Amino acid sequence: MFIRLSAAIAALSLLGSAALAQGAKPTDPQIAHIAYTAGVIDINAAKQAISKAGNKDVKAFAEDMVRDHEAVNKQALDLVKKLKVTPEDNDTSKALSKQATDKLAELNKLKGADYDKAYVANEIAYHKTVNSALETQLIPSASNAELKSLLQTGLKIFQGHQQHAEQIAAKLK
Amino acid sequence: MRPGHCLPFIAALLLGAAVVPAHAATIQITIDNLVFVPAEISAQVGDTIEWINKDVFAHTATARNGDFDVTTPPKKTVTSVLKKAGSVEYYCRYHPNMKAVLTIAP
Numbered sequence: 574m575f576i577r578l579s580a581a582i583a584a585l586s587l588l589g590s591a592a593l594a595q596g597a598k599p600t601d602p603q604i605a606h607i608a609y610t611a612g613v614i615d616i617n618a619a620k621q622a623i624s625k626a627g628n629k630d631v632k633a634f635a636e637d638m639v640r641d642h643e644a645v646n647k648q649a650l651d652l653v654k655k656l657k658v659t660p661e662d663n664d665t666s667k668a669l670s671k672q673a674t675d676k677l678a679e680l681n682k683l684k685g686a687d688y689d690k691a692y693v694a695n696e697i698a699y700h701k702t703v704n705s706a707l708e709t710q711l712i713p714s715a716s717n718a719e720l721k722s723l724l725q726t727g728l729k730i731f732q733g734h735q736q737h738a739e740q741i742a743a744k745l746k
Numbered sequence: 747m748r749p750g751h752c753l754p755f756i757a758a759l760l761l762g763a764a765v766v767p768a769h770a771a772t773i774q775i776t777i778d779n780l781v782f783v784p785a786e787i788s789a790q791v792g793d794t795i796e797w798i799n800k801d802v803f804a805h806t807a808t809a810r811n812g813d814f815d816v817t818t819p820p821k822k823t824v825t826s827v828l829k830k831a832g833s834v835e836y837y838c839r840y841h842p843n844m845k846a847v848l849t850i851a852p
Protein backbone atom coordinates (compact mmCIF):
# COMPACT_ATOMS: atom_id res chain seq x y z
CA MET A 574 0.00 0.00 0.00
CA PHE A 575 2.68 2.47 1.07
CA ILE A 576 4.94 1.47 -1.79
CA ARG A 577 2.14 1.81 -4.30
CA LEU A 578 1.14 5.17 -2.88
CA SER A 579 4.67 6.55 -2.93
CA ALA A 580 5.06 5.30 -6.48
CA ALA A 581 1.95 7.22 -7.45
CA ILE A 582 3.20 10.35 -5.72
CA ALA A 583 6.60 9.99 -7.38
CA ALA A 584 4.94 9.65 -10.78
CA LEU A 585 2.84 12.74 -10.17
CA SER A 586 5.83 14.73 -8.89
CA LEU A 587 7.70 13.76 -12.04
CA LEU A 588 4.78 15.14 -14.01
CA GLY A 589 5.17 18.46 -12.32
CA SER A 590 8.88 18.63 -12.96
CA ALA A 591 8.46 17.30 -16.50
CA ALA A 592 6.07 20.13 -17.23
CA LEU A 593 8.47 22.60 -15.65
CA ALA A 594 11.37 21.09 -17.58
CA GLN A 595 9.74 22.10 -20.84
CA GLY A 596 11.30 25.43 -20.08
CA ALA A 597 8.62 27.82 -21.18
CA LYS A 598 5.98 28.43 -18.52
CA PRO A 599 2.50 27.23 -19.46
CA THR A 600 0.29 29.67 -21.34
CA ASP A 601 -3.17 30.66 -20.11
CA PRO A 602 -4.95 28.31 -22.59
CA GLN A 603 -2.73 25.46 -21.33
CA ILE A 604 -3.25 26.38 -17.67
CA ALA A 605 -7.03 26.42 -18.21
CA HIS A 606 -6.80 22.96 -19.80
CA ILE A 607 -4.65 21.55 -16.98
CA ALA A 608 -6.93 22.95 -14.26
CA TYR A 609 -10.07 21.68 -16.01
CA THR A 610 -8.51 18.23 -16.59
CA ALA A 611 -7.44 18.01 -12.94
CA GLY A 612 -11.07 18.66 -11.96
CA VAL A 613 -12.48 16.07 -14.36
CA ILE A 614 -10.03 13.48 -13.00
CA ASP A 615 -11.24 14.02 -9.45
CA ILE A 616 -14.90 13.92 -10.54
CA ASN A 617 -14.30 10.55 -12.24
CA ALA A 618 -12.53 9.17 -9.17
CA ALA A 619 -15.45 10.42 -7.02
CA LYS A 620 -18.07 8.82 -9.26
CA GLN A 621 -16.26 5.50 -8.91
CA ALA A 622 -16.20 6.03 -5.12
CA ILE A 623 -19.93 6.83 -4.98
CA SER A 624 -20.67 3.42 -6.49
CA LYS A 625 -17.93 1.44 -4.69
CA ALA A 626 -17.37 2.99 -1.26
CA GLY A 627 -18.84 1.21 1.77
CA ASN A 628 -18.13 3.83 4.43
CA LYS A 629 -20.76 6.58 4.56
CA ASP A 630 -18.23 9.36 5.29
CA VAL A 631 -16.20 8.27 2.27
CA LYS A 632 -19.30 8.25 0.08
CA ALA A 633 -20.35 11.70 1.35
CA PHE A 634 -16.84 13.00 0.70
CA ALA A 635 -17.01 11.69 -2.88
CA GLU A 636 -20.34 13.50 -3.35
CA ASP A 637 -18.70 16.71 -2.05
CA MET A 638 -15.91 16.23 -4.62
CA VAL A 639 -18.35 15.91 -7.53
CA ARG A 640 -20.31 18.99 -6.41
CA ASP A 641 -17.28 21.25 -5.77
CA HIS A 642 -15.18 20.23 -8.77
CA GLU A 643 -18.18 20.57 -11.08
CA ALA A 644 -18.80 24.05 -9.66
CA VAL A 645 -15.14 25.06 -10.19
CA ASN A 646 -15.08 23.62 -13.71
CA LYS A 647 -18.32 25.42 -14.59
CA GLN A 648 -16.69 28.68 -13.49
CA ALA A 649 -13.61 27.80 -15.57
CA LEU A 650 -15.75 27.14 -18.65
CA ASP A 651 -17.69 30.40 -18.14
CA LEU A 652 -14.40 32.27 -17.82
CA VAL A 653 -12.72 30.85 -20.93
CA LYS A 654 -15.90 31.60 -22.87
CA LYS A 655 -15.91 35.17 -21.59
CA LEU A 656 -12.21 35.61 -22.35
CA LYS A 657 -12.64 33.89 -25.73
CA VAL A 658 -9.82 31.50 -24.82
CA THR A 659 -9.76 27.93 -26.16
CA PRO A 660 -8.21 25.56 -23.61
CA GLU A 661 -5.20 23.91 -25.19
CA ASP A 662 -4.27 20.28 -24.61
CA ASN A 663 -0.67 19.78 -23.54
CA ASP A 664 1.79 17.21 -22.16
CA THR A 665 0.91 17.89 -18.52
CA SER A 666 -2.82 17.38 -19.16
CA LYS A 667 -2.10 14.20 -21.13
CA ALA A 668 0.21 12.80 -18.44
CA LEU A 669 -2.33 13.63 -15.71
CA SER A 670 -5.11 11.84 -17.63
CA LYS A 671 -2.95 8.77 -18.31
CA GLN A 672 -1.93 8.54 -14.66
CA ALA A 673 -5.55 8.92 -13.56
CA THR A 674 -6.82 6.20 -15.89
CA ASP A 675 -4.24 3.79 -14.47
CA LYS A 676 -5.17 4.77 -10.92
CA LEU A 677 -8.91 4.23 -11.57
CA ALA A 678 -8.18 0.74 -12.93
CA GLU A 679 -6.02 -0.04 -9.90
CA LEU A 680 -8.66 1.21 -7.44
CA ASN A 681 -11.36 -0.69 -9.30
CA LYS A 682 -9.72 -3.99 -8.29
CA LEU A 683 -10.11 -3.19 -4.58
CA LYS A 684 -13.17 -3.85 -2.43
CA GLY A 685 -14.74 -2.80 0.87
CA ALA A 686 -12.54 -1.15 3.49
CA ASP A 687 -9.44 -1.65 1.32
CA TYR A 688 -11.04 0.37 -1.44
CA ASP A 689 -12.24 3.11 0.95
CA LYS A 690 -8.75 3.55 2.43
CA ALA A 691 -7.02 3.52 -0.95
CA TYR A 692 -9.46 6.04 -2.45
CA VAL A 693 -9.05 8.45 0.48
CA ALA A 694 -5.25 8.02 0.48
CA ASN A 695 -5.19 8.77 -3.22
CA GLU A 696 -7.42 11.82 -2.72
CA ILE A 697 -4.93 13.19 -0.17
CA ALA A 698 -1.96 12.53 -2.46
CA TYR A 699 -3.76 13.85 -5.54
CA HIS A 700 -4.95 17.09 -3.91
CA LYS A 701 -1.44 17.65 -2.47
CA THR A 702 0.04 17.31 -5.94
CA VAL A 703 -2.55 19.55 -7.60
CA ASN A 704 -2.22 22.16 -4.82
CA SER A 705 1.53 22.20 -5.16
CA ALA A 706 1.25 22.55 -8.95
CA LEU A 707 -1.23 25.41 -8.48
CA GLU A 708 0.98 27.20 -5.95
CA THR A 709 4.35 26.80 -7.62
CA GLN A 710 3.49 26.63 -11.30
CA LEU A 711 -0.02 27.43 -12.48
CA ILE A 712 -0.90 30.48 -10.35
CA PRO A 713 2.48 32.21 -10.85
CA SER A 714 2.34 31.51 -14.61
CA ALA A 715 -1.23 32.73 -15.21
CA SER A 716 -1.22 36.13 -16.91
CA ASN A 717 -4.94 36.92 -16.95
CA ALA A 718 -6.03 38.34 -13.59
CA GLU A 719 -9.44 36.60 -13.61
CA LEU A 720 -7.85 33.24 -14.41
CA LYS A 721 -5.31 33.77 -11.63
CA SER A 722 -8.10 34.63 -9.20
CA LEU A 723 -10.12 31.53 -10.16
CA LEU A 724 -7.02 29.37 -9.65
CA GLN A 725 -6.52 30.96 -6.23
CA THR A 726 -10.11 30.13 -5.28
CA GLY A 727 -9.51 26.61 -6.60
CA LEU A 728 -6.43 26.32 -4.41
CA LYS A 729 -8.42 27.27 -1.28
CA ILE A 730 -11.18 24.79 -2.15
CA PHE A 731 -8.70 21.98 -2.84
CA GLN A 732 -6.69 22.69 0.33
CA GLY A 733 -10.02 22.26 2.13
CA HIS A 734 -10.59 18.95 0.32
CA GLN A 735 -7.12 17.77 1.33
CA GLN A 736 -7.78 18.55 5.01
CA HIS A 737 -11.23 16.94 4.82
CA ALA A 738 -9.70 13.79 3.26
CA GLU A 739 -7.00 13.74 5.95
CA GLN A 740 -9.69 13.87 8.68
CA ILE A 741 -11.55 10.96 7.07
CA ALA A 742 -8.33 8.95 6.66
CA ALA A 743 -7.60 9.40 10.38
CA LYS A 744 -11.07 8.05 11.24
CA LEU A 745 -10.72 5.03 8.91
CA LYS A 746 -7.66 3.74 10.77
CA MET B 747 -62.09 46.96 37.22
CA ARG B 748 -60.35 49.06 39.86
CA PRO B 749 -56.92 50.43 38.99
CA GLY B 750 -55.29 48.69 41.98
CA HIS B 751 -56.05 45.26 40.55
CA CYS B 752 -54.07 45.93 37.40
CA LEU B 753 -50.85 46.86 39.15
CA PRO B 754 -49.54 43.38 39.98
CA PHE B 755 -50.29 42.34 36.42
CA ILE B 756 -48.39 45.29 34.96
CA ALA B 757 -45.50 44.67 37.37
CA ALA B 758 -45.31 41.03 36.25
CA LEU B 759 -45.27 42.11 32.63
CA LEU B 760 -42.44 44.55 33.29
CA LEU B 761 -40.42 41.98 35.24
CA GLY B 762 -40.97 39.43 32.50
CA ALA B 763 -39.76 41.90 29.93
CA ALA B 764 -36.60 42.45 31.95
CA VAL B 765 -35.77 38.74 31.96
CA VAL B 766 -36.18 38.27 28.19
CA PRO B 767 -33.26 39.88 26.28
CA ALA B 768 -34.24 43.47 25.50
CA HIS B 769 -34.18 42.98 21.74
CA ALA B 770 -32.91 39.96 19.87
CA ALA B 771 -30.64 41.19 17.11
CA THR B 772 -30.05 39.86 13.62
CA ILE B 773 -26.37 39.46 12.81
CA GLN B 774 -25.01 38.85 9.34
CA ILE B 775 -22.07 36.56 8.69
CA THR B 776 -21.02 36.43 5.06
CA ILE B 777 -19.20 33.56 3.39
CA ASP B 778 -17.23 34.99 0.49
CA ASN B 779 -14.49 33.18 -1.41
CA LEU B 780 -14.15 30.57 1.34
CA VAL B 781 -13.87 33.08 4.19
CA PHE B 782 -16.30 33.75 7.05
CA VAL B 783 -16.63 37.53 7.40
CA PRO B 784 -16.23 38.77 10.09
CA ALA B 785 -13.95 36.03 11.38
CA GLU B 786 -14.81 36.96 14.97
CA ILE B 787 -18.10 38.41 16.14
CA SER B 788 -20.08 38.70 19.38
CA ALA B 789 -23.76 37.92 19.79
CA GLN B 790 -26.30 37.01 22.46
CA VAL B 791 -28.44 33.98 23.09
CA GLY B 792 -31.68 34.57 21.18
CA ASP B 793 -29.99 36.50 18.36
CA THR B 794 -30.53 35.37 14.79
CA ILE B 795 -27.54 34.76 12.54
CA GLU B 796 -28.05 35.35 8.84
CA TRP B 797 -25.52 33.18 7.06
CA ILE B 798 -25.07 34.75 3.62
CA ASN B 799 -23.25 32.41 1.25
CA LYS B 800 -21.96 34.37 -1.75
CA ASP B 801 -19.95 31.42 -3.10
CA VAL B 802 -20.98 29.00 -5.85
CA PHE B 803 -20.00 26.26 -3.39
CA ALA B 804 -22.03 24.74 -0.57
CA HIS B 805 -20.58 25.35 2.88
CA THR B 806 -21.45 24.59 6.48
CA ALA B 807 -21.02 26.53 9.71
CA THR B 808 -20.35 23.73 12.16
CA ALA B 809 -19.61 24.36 15.83
CA ARG B 810 -16.68 22.32 17.12
CA ASN B 811 -18.55 21.75 20.40
CA GLY B 812 -21.66 20.53 18.56
CA ASP B 813 -23.86 23.53 19.48
CA PHE B 814 -24.87 24.23 15.87
CA ASP B 815 -24.44 22.86 12.37
CA VAL B 816 -25.88 25.00 9.58
CA THR B 817 -25.64 24.07 5.90
CA THR B 818 -25.55 26.97 3.46
CA PRO B 819 -26.29 26.05 -0.17
CA PRO B 820 -24.53 28.02 -2.95
CA LYS B 821 -25.69 31.65 -3.29
CA LYS B 822 -28.27 31.23 -0.50
CA THR B 823 -28.94 32.87 2.85
CA VAL B 824 -29.87 30.67 5.81
CA THR B 825 -30.87 31.84 9.28
CA SER B 826 -30.36 30.20 12.64
CA VAL B 827 -31.13 31.30 16.20
CA LEU B 828 -28.41 31.08 18.87
CA LYS B 829 -29.56 28.87 21.74
CA LYS B 830 -26.49 28.43 23.96
CA ALA B 831 -23.90 30.81 25.33
CA GLY B 832 -20.18 30.31 24.91
CA SER B 833 -17.18 31.13 22.81
CA VAL B 834 -17.73 28.79 19.90
CA GLU B 835 -15.16 27.93 17.26
CA TYR B 836 -16.85 26.86 14.06
CA TYR B 837 -15.67 25.63 10.67
CA CYS B 838 -16.93 24.34 7.33
CA ARG B 839 -17.21 20.55 7.27
CA TYR B 840 -16.61 20.48 3.50
CA HIS B 841 -13.59 22.81 3.68
CA PRO B 842 -12.12 22.51 7.19
CA ASN B 843 -9.58 25.23 6.36
CA MET B 844 -12.48 27.73 6.78
CA LYS B 845 -12.59 28.69 10.47
CA ALA B 846 -14.11 31.46 12.60
CA VAL B 847 -15.27 32.26 16.14
CA LEU B 848 -18.67 33.30 17.48
CA THR B 849 -18.79 34.61 21.04
CA ILE B 850 -22.30 34.21 22.42
CA ALA B 851 -23.20 36.05 25.63
CA PRO B 852 -25.96 34.56 27.85
